[in-house]
Amino acid sequence: MAYFRALDSASDMLTLVEVGQTSEGRDWYFALISSPENLANVERYREIVQRLAHPAGLTDEAARQLSQEGKAFVHIDGGLHASEVAGAQHTIQLAYDMLAGADNPRTAAILDNVILMLWPSINPDGQNIVADWYHSNVGTPYEISSPPVLYQKYIGHDNNRDAYMLNVTESRVVARTWRRWEPHIVFVHHQSSPFPTRIWLPPFAEPIASNAPPLMSRTVNMIGMAMAQGLEQNGQEGATHMEPFDAWYPGYIDYLPMLQHIAAFWTETALYRYATPHFYTINDFPARSRDLRPQTLYASPWKGGWWRLRDGVEYMVTASYYTLDYASKYREDLLYNRYQSGRDIIRKYEQEPPYAYFIPQEQRDPVAPVELLRRLAFNGVEISRLNSAVTFDGINYPAGTWVIPMNQEFAEVAHGVLDVQTYPDLREFPEGPPDQPYDAAGWTLSYQMGVDVTAAASPLTDEVRSAMVPVAGEPVDWRAVQGIGTSFDSPMDVGFDTDATAVGIVPLPGRTAGSGSNLAVDPAQNNSFRAINQAIEEGGSVRFEAGSPGDAGHPGTSGRYVISGISRSSANQMVRDLALRAEWTGSNSGAPVRRRIALYRSWRPSMDQGWSRWLLDSYDFAYTRITNGDLHAGRLRDRFDVILLPAERPQSLLNGNAKGSVPPRYEGGIGDMGVRALDKFVRDGGTLVCLNNSSEFAIEQLHLPVENVVANIPRDEYFVSGSILEIQTDPSHPVMAGMPDRAAVFVGYSPVFTTLEGFEGSALAKYQQVGSPLLSGYLLGEEHLNGYAAALDVVHGDGHVILIGFRPQWRGQSFGTFKVLFNAMLYGGNVSAGSFSNPEFWTAPDQNGETDKSGTM
Numbered sequence: 001m002a003y004f005r006a007l008d009s010a011s012d013m014l015t016l017v018e019v020g021q022t023s024e025g026r027d028w029y030f031a032l033i034s035s036p037e038n039l040a041n042v043e044r045y046r047e048i049v050q051r052l053a054h055p056a057g058l059t060d061e062a063a064r065q066l067s068q069e070g071k072a073f074v075h076i077d078g079g080l081h082a083s084e085v086a087g088a089q090h091t092i093q094l095a096y097d098m099l100a101g102a103d104n105p106r107t108a109a110i111l112d113n114v115i116l117m118l119w120p121s122i123n124p125d126g127q128n129i130v131a132d133w134y135h136s137n138v139g140t141p142y143e144i145s146s147p148p149v150l151y152q153k154y155i156g157h158d159n160n161r162d163a164y165m166l167n168v169t170e171s172r173v174v175a176r177t178w179r180r181w182e183p184h185i186v187f188v189h190h191q192s193s194p195f196p197t198r199i200w201l202p203p204f205a206e207p208i209a210s211n212a213p214p215l216m217s218r219t220v221n222m223i224g225m226a227m228a229q230g231l232e233q234n235g236q237e238g239a240t241h242m243e244p245f246d247a248w249y250p251g252y253i254d255y256l257p258m259l260q261h262i263a264a265f266w267t268e269t270a271l272y273r274y275a276t277p278h279f280y281t282i283n284d285f286p287a288r289s290r291d292l293r294p295q296t297l298y299a300s301p302w303k304g305g306w307w308r309l310r311d312g313v314e315y316m317v318t319a320s321y322y323t324l325d326y327a328s329k330y331r332e333d334l335l336y337n338r339y340q341s342g343r344d345i346i347r348k349y350e351q352e353p354p355y356a357y358f359i360p361q362e363q364r365d366p367v368a369p370v371e372l373l374r375r376l377a378f379n380g381v382e383i384s385r386l387n388s389a390v391t392f393d394g395i396n397y398p399a400g401t402w403v404i405p406m407n408q409e410f411a412e413v414a415h416g417v418l419d420v421q422t423y424p425d426l427r428e429f430p431e432g433p434p435d436q437p438y439d440a441a442g443w444t445l446s447y448q449m450g451v452d453v454t455a456a457a458s459p460l461t462d463e464v465r466s467a468m469v470p471v472a473g474e475p476v477d478w479r480a481v482q483g484i485g486t487s488f489d490s491p492m493d494v495g496f497d498t499d500a501t502a503v504g505i506v507p508l509p510g511r512t513a514g515s516g517s518n519l520a521v522d523p524a525q526n527n528s529f530r531a532i533n534q535a536i537e538e539g540g541s542v543r544f545e546a547g548s549p550g551d552a553g554h555p556g557t558s559g560r561y562v563i564s565g566i567s568r569s570s571a572n573q574m575v576r577d578l579a580l581r582a583e584w585t586g587s588n589s590g591a592p593v594r595r596r597i598a599l600y601r602s603w604r605p606s607m608d609q610g611w612s613r614w615l616l617d618s619y620d621f622a623y624t625r626i627t628n629g630d631l632h633a634g635r636l637r638d639r640f641d642v643i644l645l646p647a648e649r650p651q652s653l654l655n656g657n658a659k660g661s662v663p664p665r666y667e668g669g670i671g672d673m674g675v676r677a678l679d680k681f682v683r684d685g686g687t688l689v690c691l692n693n694s695s696e697f698a699i700e701q702l703h704l705p706v707e708n709v710v711a712n713i714p715r716d717e718y719f720v721s722g723s724i725l726e727i728q729t730d731p732s733h734p735v736m737a738g739m740p741d742r743a744a745v746f747v748g749y750s751p752v753f754t755t756l757e758g759f760e761g762s763a764l765a766k767y768q769q770v771g772s773p774l775l776s777g778y779l780l781g782e783e784h785l786n787g788y789a790a791a792l793d794v795v796h797g798d799g800h801v802i803l804i805g806f807r808p809q810w811r812g813q814s815f816g817t818f819k820v821l822f823n824a825m826l827y828g829g830n831v832s833a834g835s836f837s838n839p840e841f842w843t844a845p846d847q848n849g850e851t852d853k854s855g856t857m
């Protein structure tokens with residue numbers, strides 16, 4: 001930053017622009033780089049970009065004229081995966097080359113045609129974390145060791161998987177800046193390319209997003225080839241394309257902009273570790289790469305030798321430079337294509353479904369649609385609201401219902417997250433195992449967030465259109481609803497027309513019924529848990545009132561939480577601020593809720609651990625982070641009622657970092673001593689909550705009479721990675737309180753349970769007996785989970801082990817299942833075995849796979 005500040009004061013071709021602050025409160029900037037004339041007129045060029053980005057009311061002729069006048073805006077940054085260190089370094093070199101190269105005709109043309117938005121990093125906090133870690137280890141045996149912390153406050157590597165959810169500050173700052181500047185190209189640098197190639201460039205591998213605008217895909221392909229040609233011109237060998245990086249998941253911050261008609265992509269430059277050099281011989285190469293055979297998309301195979309930080313920087317500078325060169329040469333096409341691609345999407349959804357999405361305000365959790373719609377609005381999707389009731393396609397929609405009309409330029413953003421994903425059945429070879437998706441296969445937000453959304457199958461009528469008013473303004477502080485404590489400016493205040501009379505995206509007001517001095521809250525609402533935690537902080541107490549177990553053919557009913565001991569005005573304020581549906585009651589029975597929670601922190605920091613922390617912080621849970629040392633010290637039951645083990649591989653939990661691979665204080669895992677302490681904790685009445693594959697750790701180490709039935713099934717028979725499946729729940733069990741009896745859950749590399757001789761406890765959720773439970777994504781071999789349990793409450797001594805075979809807080813997206821984790825955090829201390837549950841809910845299939853059908857739904 002000091003270097004960029006020096007350039008800013010020395011040159012009239014570079015201006016630093018402040019964009020806000022990072023999660024850890026650092027001031028954050030990018031640099032605008034262009035000719036002095038362009039920078040002097042940058043506001044005019046930004047206006048042109050905005051006009052072309054939003055084509056409504058513009059003629060092709062006018063768009064053509066603006067395209068001739070305007071400049072191409074190109075976002076390039078130094079990356080966000082902070083252990084990939086060359087990216088940030090290359091921005092310094094690139095800035096210098098642009099400013100010092102005005103005598104070079106190619107550079108001069110770039111400065112004339114292009115306005116470069118150069119970000120030293122889009123994760124400055126992580127950059128500092130990794131740099132500090134590396135500096136503390138250089139020259140020691142731990143020079144290339146991994147840091148024991150994530151390189152973003154909460155989410156580490158998942159920071160480029162947050163583009164449509166915008167859960168962390170960095171994603172919001174970048175998205176907000178893009179809406180202000182609407183760049184034509186977004187280019188994010190990553191490392192590493194598939195060994196031994198030296199840089200991976202687009203085109204992407206299959207599959208790409210099913211709704212990617214084709215003109216943008218073609219543009220990215222051309223830029224990929226322009227970069228490759230530039231690398232060859234410079235004698236930089238080893239560029240490759242396509243495998244293994246597909247572009248199916250739109251949560252990538254470097255791909256979602258495609259759906260906004262921005263040519264968005266990333267590259268992957270080779271990396272050894274951090275800034276440490278490494279020498280490779282051909283014997284280090286995989287056998288298939290040793291023949292150095294030139295290929296269509298790998299025309300100059302890399303032959304080995306030294307690879308240093310400087311080499312990575314130089315490849316990146318070339319890739320960035322030839323992207324700018326492309327933008328300079330194709331300036332007018334870039335501007336016009338931005339307009340044309342948006343115009344064509346508006347036309348597309350005037351002629352084909354979905355014509356709109358309807359989202360009623362009244363929902364199981366009335367805050368969930370608000371969380372969903374605010375994210376879409378922040379990403380530039382225009383949302384309307386009905387100012388009177390209408391009937392459409394035979395459905396009555398009350399006034400207040402939100403409508404997302406699809407004849408808008410950013411419609412594909414809404415389509416991409418509200419539509420069901422049908423992941424193509426790609427195989428490694430015919431009849432072979434499924435080709436593994438690089439990331440999630442299905443993520444449909446209406447399922448994940450438990451929001452009822454109806455797609456319009458026929459064109460909107462005049463009646464509907466005349467009742468629609470665009471929403472605007474932000475009368476409620478985002479933090480009151482979203483709760484993560486970061487600044488979140490109005491999504492509507494940038495680049496969109498606003499209607500001062502319209503009402504913003506706010507939940508139905510909170511309301512209470514009944515009488516009495518205690519407040520009963522419904523666990524179907526996530527905000528009920530904010531209320532519970534705030535009440536505890538204020539000195540109140542909370543009890544759990546059990547629901548009633550179901551019987552043959554009928555699901556049970558959910559319990560609820562009753563808050564007492566806080567003032568009436570404080571309770572009323574919670575109802576108002578949290579938009580709660582609550583009931584006053586005189587009742588104060590039920591089990592007291594205790595909240596002494598520990599979150600296990602491994603020195604191999606998992607993103608699931610980060611997301612768990614994000615979720616607990618967002619909903620005001622107090623908890624203690626414990627490490628191996630706390631486990632080894634024992635006496636856990638004196639300190640805690642509940643211990644949460646986030647998803648992590650069982651071997652990684654047990655053994656942690658190998659001896660000698662990290663500074664000694666970060667060596668090792670839970671180990672035998674920790675296992676004994678956890679076992680005693682549960683036997684003495686504690687609750688151990690295990691997410692996804694950490695369940696397998698508990699099954700093995702605590703010798704639970706439970707088996708993961710999909711553990712050893714080959715990938716060509718059973719495969720599900722990152723998809724949404726339907727489960728049947730037992731809402732009468734406290735951990736499932738507030739869940740619908742049929743629920744959508746996010747599943748990925750997840751265990752599926754059956755119980756063995758000696759099992760005591762109950763099933764919390766199960767898969768259907770026959771047929772596929774797939775709702776969105778990809779599932780092969782449903783017969784391997786039919787009839788088995790998706791989550792269990794295992795009684796162990798006087799305590800419980802909760803095994804959750806899905807991802808209840810996956811990337812902060814699955815709002816519909818957050819409550820499973822919340823309930824589990826409060827399921828400590830006073831629960832007695834089986835007292836709430838319905839014994840008829842689930843019976844383990846017998847050895848022959850036959851199930852006792854009595855009592856199944």
Ligand SMILES: [Zn+2]
Nearest residue numbers: 081084190191
């Ligand atoms: Zn990366």
